[in-house]
Amino acid sequence: MRDTIGWAALDKDTPLQPWAFQRRDLLDDDVAVKIEYCGVCASDISAIRHSGDSPLVPGHEMTGEITAVGPAVAGFQVGDKVAIGNIIDSCGECPPCQAGRENWCERFPTLTYGNIDPKDAMPTRGGYSAEYVLPAKFTYHVPEGLPLAAVAPLMCAGITTYVPLKRWGAGPGKRVGIVGMGGLGHLALKIAHHLGAEVVQFTRTMDKAAEALALGADDVVLSTDQQQMAAQKGRFDLIIDTVGAPHFLEPYLAVLAMDGTLCIVGIPEGDLTVKPLSLIQGAKNIAGAGSGGTRETREMLDFCDRHHITADIEILPQQEVNEALERLARNDVRYRFVLDMTTAGE
Numbered sequence: 602m603r604d605t606i607g608w609a610a611l612d613k614d615t616p617l618q619p620w621a622f623q624r625r626d627l628l629d630d631d632v633a634v635k636i637e638y639c640g641v642c643a644s645d646i647s648a649i650r651h652s653g654d655s656p657l658v659p660g661h662e663m664t665g666e667i668t669a670v671g672p673a674v675a676g677f678q679v680g681d682k683v684a685i686g687n688i689i690d691s692c693g694e695c696p697p698c699q700a701g702r703e704n705w706c707e708r709f710p711t712l713t714y715g716n717i718d719p720k721d722a723m724p725t726r727g728g729y730s731a732e733y734v735l736p737a738k739f740t741y742h743v744p745e746g747l748p749l750a751a752v753a754p755l756m757c758a759g760i761t762t763y764v765p766l767k768r769w770g771a772g773p774g775k776r777v778g779i780v781g782m783g784g785l786g787h788l789a790l791k792i793a794h795h796l797g798a799e800v801v802q803f804t805r806t807m808d809k810a811a812e813a814l815a816l817g818a819d820d821v822v823l824s825t826d827q828q829q830m831a832a833q834k835g836r837f838d839l840i841i842d843t844v845g846a847p848h849f850l851e852p853y854l855a856v857l858a859m860d861g862t863l864c865i866v867g868i869p870e871g872d873l874t875v876k877p878l879s880l881i882q883g884a885k886n887i888a889g890a891g892s893g894g895t896r897e898t899r900e901m902l903d904f905c906d907r908h909h910i911t912a913d914i915e916i917l918p919q920q921e922v923n924e925a926l927e928r929l930a931r932n933d934v935r936y937r938f939v940l941d942m943t944t945a946g947e
Contacts, residue, residue, distance in 0.1 A: 602626060603633070607730030608922050609656035610649045616923040617649075617729070620656055624734040625721045629673035632737045634683055637665040639728035640754040640912075641925045641938035642784070643845055644868070649926070652715055660728030661687035661713040662756040664749040665942075667740075674737045682743040684902070685728065686756035687713050687892055689735040690720065701896025703739075729922060729940065741898060744906035751911035754784060754937040755902065757892070758912065762789035762841060763901040765864040765890035766796060769839045773797040778833075778840040780824070780853060782809050785843035785866060787913055787936040790816050793841070795908040801833070803840075803853070812935075816913075824852060835859070835883070843867045850887070854879040862886040912937045918944040 602623040609620035627633060640662035648659055663685040667677055677683070690711035691703035698706050711718050714727030743752050762785055771777045777798040779789045786802075793800045794817030802813040803824045810821040822829050833856040840853050845867040853863055854875070865873070865887065875887065893901065905911065913936045917925050925938040 603732065603734065605730055605732045607658040607726060608919065609658045611656050613650055613652075617659075617926070620658070622656075622658070622726055624726075624732060625723060627669055627671045627734060628720065628736075629671045630736050630738070631671045631734055632667050632674060632677055632683075632740050633669040634663070634665045634685060634733045634735070634740070635668050636663050636728055636730060636733055636942045638750045638753045638916075639663045639940045639942055640757060640914075641922075641929055641940060642757050643929060644757075645727075646926055646930055647868075648715055657715065658726035658729055659714055660730070660940075661685075662753045662758075663728035663733060664743055664753045664756075665733075668732070670737070677737050677740065677742075682749060684741045684743050684752055684756050685713065685733055685735060685739070686741075686760065686898060688894075689713050689725065689739045690718065697894070700894070702894035704892040704894050729919070729942075731942065738895060741902055744902060746909070747906060747911055750916055750939045750941070751914050752902075752905075753939050754788070754912035754914065755905055755910075756898070758785045758788045758937065759792070759905065759910075760893040760898050760901050761785060761866050761891060762843070763792050763904065764893045764897050765841060765866060765888070766793055766839075767897075767900075768890070769862050769864065769888075771796045771798040771839055775799070775838045776801070776836055776858075778803055778837045778853070778856065779818075779843065780840060781843040781845075781867065782813055782936070783843065783845075783932065784912070784934075784937040787816060788910070789841045789843055789866075790818055791910050792904070794818070795904075795910060801837070830856065837861055839864065841866060845869055847871055847873075850875050851879050854885055854887075857883065857885045859883045860885070862888050864888045864890055866890050912939075914939045916941055920944065
């Protein structure tokens with residue numbers, strides 16, 4: 602077993618603190634990664650508050666350096682800079698896995714933290730830690746031209762927004778709306794812009810308007826202004842809804858074009874409701890998307906490399922993990938926190 606240390610929630614009511622634990626010895630197809638950066642995601646907060654797992658080491662968007670490889674590993678060597686996302690294994694046999702869409706594994710994928718790994722029967726512990734051990738198949742080369750810290754959020758927010766944008770054909774001749782401009786939304790905006798779509802940013806406050814335009818938005822619409830929303834009626838082929846708080850869907854269904862799709866990637870607590878006529882009139886669709894498989898993740902990283910896309914981040918030393926979580930909970934970040942895991946952890 603390999604000794605390591607991470608930041609753990611020992612229960613849901615106390616701050617994260619340093620906690621020693623063990624990773625498995627490398628299996629033949631495993632790599633060991635020294636974690637250099639780990640993004641902070643809103644789902645980490647939800648897991649800490651609601652998960653029954655204890656101790657819980659969060660973190661599922663990591664970059665770092667390979668320090669060891671198993672004897673069956675090909676394509677990676679010690680010293681390679683790599684990225685890890687929220688899925689670290691799957692059954693490998695079901696139709697989704699065979700298609701490279703392991704995020705929909707019929708057995709359920711092995712998640713970076715909060716799961717029991719079928720291979721070793723150990724709880725999975727996340728990236729707020731010094732080292733990770735996982736199969737090489739779920740490890741990704743970081744493009745040389747992209748900074749490690751700013752790549753880390755691509756492994757969650759980037760892939761979560763890239764997949765639906767590609768699936769529903771965002772590109773030249775398409776009009777795409779982005780609801781919300783946080784960790785997910787700002788990357789959805791960048792990706793949609795570089796796919797060639799006409800992109801409109803929906804926001805509740807205009808204080809982010811200039812930033813949205815700078816990131817590639819063709820227009821910014823204040824979603825709380827009824828006149829501005831009425832002017833958008835029937836215009837959009839696709840809307841990506843990134844908001845993680847409860848909200849009404851009808852205003853966004855109203856601005857969809859015939860056969861348009863509203864894709865939900867944010868995860869509000871509680872159920873969403875919709876009036877049936879909002880869908881029937883115009884044959885509109887509500888869809889969902891989440892994460893991506895190995896094929897899609899490699900494609901996303903290649904796309905971001907070609908277009909020099911990374912997250913807009915604020916880097917904090919790992920000792921400030923609790924401050925990062927508190928600030929994220931009150932939406933005090935533009936647009937993603939990343940922890941520097943190379944700073945002394947004590």
